[in-house]
Amino acid sequence: MITLQIDDKKVEVAPGTNLLEACLDKGIYIPNLCHLDGMEHPPASCRLCFVEIEGTDHPVIACKISVDREMAVQTGTPRIRRLQKTALRLLLSVHDVDCKNCPANRKCALQDIARFLSTALKSGHLDVFLKKVRIDRNHPRLDYYPNRCVLCGKCVYICQKQHQRRELTFAKRGFETVIGFFDIQDGTPAVCRTCHACAEVCPVAALIPKTEYPAP
Ligand code: SF4
Ligand code: SF4
The missing domain is CATH 3.10.20.740 (Ubiquitin-like (UB roll))
Incomplete structure (x- = not known):
């Protein structure tokens, strides 16, 4: 010790x-x-x-x-x-x-x-x-708020850890950096199991399950 x-x-x-x-x-x-x-x-x-x-x-x-x-x-x-x-x-x-x-x-x-x-x-x-896009609704099960996101990466980490493949990644660069979603085809994500681990670990409500807080 x-x-x-x-x-x-x-x-x-x-x-x-x-x-x-x-x-x-x-x-x-x-x-x-x-x-x-x-x-x-x-x-x-x-x-x-x-x-x-x-x-x-x-x-x-x-x-x-x-x-x-x-x-x-x-x-x-x-x-x-x-x-x-x-x-x-x-x-x-x-x-x-x-x-x-x-x-x-x-x-x-x-x-x-x-x-x-x-x-x-x-x-x-x-x-x-602030970024121009207020809410990214491209994911069928999650809404993403770029101007709340502190880019901590916890969501990316936990998704990889739980599913060995990631639904989430850092996208773009510099001030424009955001969290983006992989592999959404015809509205269906390849990896997401709706476990909501990403939203639970997010320290600032930048990722929100659509069912919990429907976006305005
Ligand atoms: S956990 Fe939340 S604040 Fe952190 S990078 Fe992901 S969406 Fe952004
Ligand atoms: S509660 Fe936290 S994440 Fe939400 S607006 Fe206030 S400081 Fe930002």
Whole structure:
């Protein structure tokens, strides 16, 4: 076992443990959106889970650290909080904040993180850019809301994990990146088993089973 000093808590973890998982398992919350337990290759796309490790000059992304030695880790320094607020504002600069009309309201990861960071659900000084397509209804069983999606990739990961083939993928590039659907022929998806695992794991109600919340 390896000893970690996380803030004022001393914990023991197995070699190779993911640092973000180690903190969360021990009840030390670090904001995160794109990590799921057991992910072999976390995408680190949300850039929220910064920590400082003693002896390292710059803050690092905790989900990318595999514990291989004793470490002293700080999770809430002013530098960390500044980085996390900036990451949240970046996400909100491409997000349609409309909580009162959103099924995720009150169970939304963005709301939770904003509350944790004591900051508003606003992009601050950053301009807001929204995609032109408000709802993608091409899938027969799911609706997709590009301007809610934080591109965390959890839906892509869970679909692959449960069915070995993916119904979902990242499509397009840069600002235009969205989640797209594979293989829909004559309105029938080749892979989708209507398990709704993708919608369940989505932190922001960007993927919604058509039957649950018929789109307006
Ligand atoms: S996803 Fe969260 S922050 Fe965005 S509109 Fe819905 S409830 Fe609000
Ligand atoms: S649809 Fe939801 S789970 Fe999938 S990438 Fe977007 S926010 Fe993440």
